Amino acid sequence: MAGHTELTGIALVGLAALMCGMIMTRFRQPPVVGYILAGLFLGPSAAGLVANEQQIHLLAELGVLMLLFMIGLELPVAAFMKVWRIAVLVTLGQIAGFLLIAFALADLMDWPPAFALLIAFAAALSSTAVAIKMIEEIGEGGTETGRIAVAVLIAQDLAVVPMMLIIGDLGGSGFSTAGVVKVVASGIVLTLLVVYFSRKGRIRLPFAERVAAHPELRPVAAIALCLAAAAMAGVAGLSAAYGAFIAGLVLGNAHGARDLTAAAKPIEGLLMMVFFLSVGLLIDLRFIADNLARVLWWLAIVTVAKTALNIALFRLLAQPWPRAFLAGVLLGQVGEFSFLLAAVGARAGIVPEGQTPLVVSVVALSLLISPLWLAAARRLGAVAAKRRTTFRSLMRYLYGAETGWLLAIARLPGRWARAAGTVLPRRPARRPARPRERAPRGGGAAAETKARAKDDA
Numbered sequence: 001m002a003g004h005t006e007l008t009g010i011a012l013v014g015l016a017a018l019m020c021g022m023i024m025t026r027f028r029q030p031p032v033v034g035y036i037l038a039g040l041f042l043g044p045s046a047a048g049l050v051a052n053e054q055q056i057h058l059l060a061e062l063g064v065l066m067l068l069f070m071i072g073l074e075l076p077v078a079a080f081m082k083v084w085r086i087a088v089l090v091t092l093g094q095i096a097g098f099l100l101i102a103f104a105l106a107d108l109m110d111w112p113p114a115f116a117l118l119i120a121f122a123a124a125l126s127s128t129a130v131a132i133k134m135i136e137e138i139g140e141g142g143t144e145t146g147r148i149a150v151a152v153l154i155a156q157d158l159a160v161v162p163m164m165l166i167i168g169d170l171g172g173s174g175f176s177t178a179g180v181v182k183v184v185a186s187g188i189v190l191t192l193l194v195v196y197f198s199r200k201g202r203i204r205l206p207f208a209e210r211v212a213a214h215p216e217l218r219p220v221a222a223i224a225l226c227l228a229a230a231a232m233a234g235v236a237g238l239s240a241a242y243g244a245f246i247a248g249l250v251l252g253n254a255h256g257a258r259d260l261t262a263a264a265k266p267i268e269g270l271l272m273m274v275f276f277l278s279v280g281l282l283i284d285l286r287f288i289a290d291n292l293a294r295v296l297w298w299l300a301i302v303t304v305a306k307t308a309l310n311i312a313l314f315r316l317l318a319q320p321w322p323r324a325f326l327a328g329v330l331l332g333q334v335g336e337f338s339f340l341l342a343a344v345g346a347r348a349g350i351v352p353e354g355q356t357p358l359v360v361s362v363v364a365l366s367l368l369i370s371p372l373w374l375a376a377a378r379r380l381g382a383v384a385a386k387r388r389t390t391f392r393s394l395m396r397y398l399y400g401a402e403t404g405w406l407l408a409i410a411r412l413p414g415r416w417a418r419a420a421g422t423v424l425p426r427r428p429a430r431r432p433a434r435p436r437e438r439a440p441r442g443g444g445a446a447a448e449t450k451a452r453a454k455d456d457a
Contacts, residue, residue: 016042017273029370030133032276032336036364039280046285062227063275064340065244069226070268071128071157072248073261079147080154081198086317087151091159093313094124094306101305114170114350118341121163122363123302125335128153129272130370134330145323148314149330158194160337161242162187167344168239186242193246197253205254218263225251241340279339283364287357295361302362303369307332334366 020034020041041047080087098120106116131153140146165183211221226244233243251260288295307328314324342359345351351359 013038013042013277017277021273028137030130032129032272033368033370035273035276036280036283036367039277040283040285040364041280042277043281043283045283063271063273063278065226065230065241066223066264066268066271067275067336068157068160068241068245069222069229069248070261070264072245072250073252073264075154075157075249075252077194077197077253080151081194083148083151084155086148086319087155089317090152090310090313091124091155093316094156094309095120095159097309097313098123098306112350112352114167115345115352115355117170118167118345118350119359121167122338122341122359123306123334125156125160125337125341126153126306126331127333127335127367127370128157129336130333130367131330134370140326140330145326145330148319148323149327152327152331156335157337158190160340161190161239161245163341164239164241164344167341167350168348170345170348170350182237186238190246190249193249197249203250203254205251211260215259215263218260219267222251222260222264223267239344276336279336279360279364279367282339282360284357284361288361291358295358295365298358298362299365299369302334303332303366306334333370334363336367338363 016038017035020038021031022034024031024034024037099117102111102116102120102123103113105111105119106113111119131149135141135146135149140149162183165186169182211217225247229243229247230240231243233246234240310328310331311324314327315321319327339360342351342356342363346356
């Protein structure tokens with residue numbers, strides 16, 4: 001009977017995830033949001049139908065490894081290298097900006113420095129699954145805005161690996177010299193691989209042709225190589241996620257990678273469902289109800305600060321207002337890898353007691369409110385086709401007369417300048433062009449003959 005009970009529980013979990021995922025896709029939302037809701041409904045703070053959370057967490061760790069493996073496998077290295085400067089600078093700016101915010105808050109909230117670093121890393125990451133879905137829904141996949149946003153997501157995914165290594169080494173006695181060497185060496189290896197593969201470098205793996213000849217071996221080979229690379233990285237003292245990502249990057253640039261990617265997709269979808277389901281299981285509804293104002297306050301701070309920081313960074317890199325505004329909204333949520341960083345920080349012992357439910361709640365709610373961001377992105381999608389080059393014209397086009405206060409703020413610099421007795425430089429007004437006198441038909445000779453005839457008359 002116990003076996004039947006466990007089987008019934010697995011069936012309920014699968015059906016709940018399927019139904020919630022289908023509902024979200026009906027509203028044109030990412031299925032991962034539905035998986036989080038399913039875990040929330042089935043978790044201990046709601047229906048309590050999932051009792052054995054250890055097995056779920058084990059499968060969730062496999063899901064994380066498979067996700068990083070697939071990101072490396074599908075990484076468009078050549079396309080990324082075309083806009084890598086903007087992507088890297090925006091990612092570094094996001095990390096630097098949140099480091100300043102986190103350490104400023106650490107002085108006020110009495111946080112340990114390691115925990116402030118964890119918060120900065122987690123807040124700097126965006127959700128690859130949610131953002132790409134939003135980009136596809138508003139039709140920006142082939143535009144410059146979509147390409148830049150995807151490149152930033154790729155740069156963030158690349159930054160996850162050194163972030164995990166840094167957070168993991170901060171536990172215990174703190175960051176050691178060996179930890180610094182390990183992070184630097186892993187970063188160098190990753191950079192060299194990306195540069196090599198960007199020059200269309202291809203490798204040929206042993207037994208690749210034999211595996212490619214048998215479709216039933218492809219998914220087995222994908223998951224076996226992913227887990228083997230993760231295990232080897234763990235033995236070497238590195239993160240298992242680093243090994244999975246490197247394995248995917250190498251296999252993605254090998255001969256026959258397309259067939260391997262297609263075979264691994266269903267496995268990735270299944271394990272990703274389990275991962276986001278475990279995220280929903282971690283959400284404590286009682287904690288949110290008891291600390292609702294606190295949770296919403298931190299959610300608003302992270303969301304607004306991140307969106308504003310994104311827009312400012314894109315503007316500093318000479319991107320026009322429409323592109324900066326739309327890309328900033330698309331990247332305004334917190335990413336799924338923030339859960340992974342929080343888990344690594346909890347294992348390293350750098351998360352203060354009582355802070356884990358708050359971090360999980362804020363990150364999960366940031367993903368759950370993605371429909372609002374998608375609605376905003378849809379409304380902004382038409383801006384790409386309009387030539388709105390100033391903040392004032394952008395706000396007027398988006399919201400019309402509803403945002404008089406925004407337009408007033410946009411006019412403040414000019415008012416302050418005039419009050420100080422200075423004159424803002426303005427472009428000289430163009431004089432209207434004089435209408436040209438049209439010559440009579442027939443050319444110059446005919447016109448002269450008609451004029452003489454008129455005088456004679």
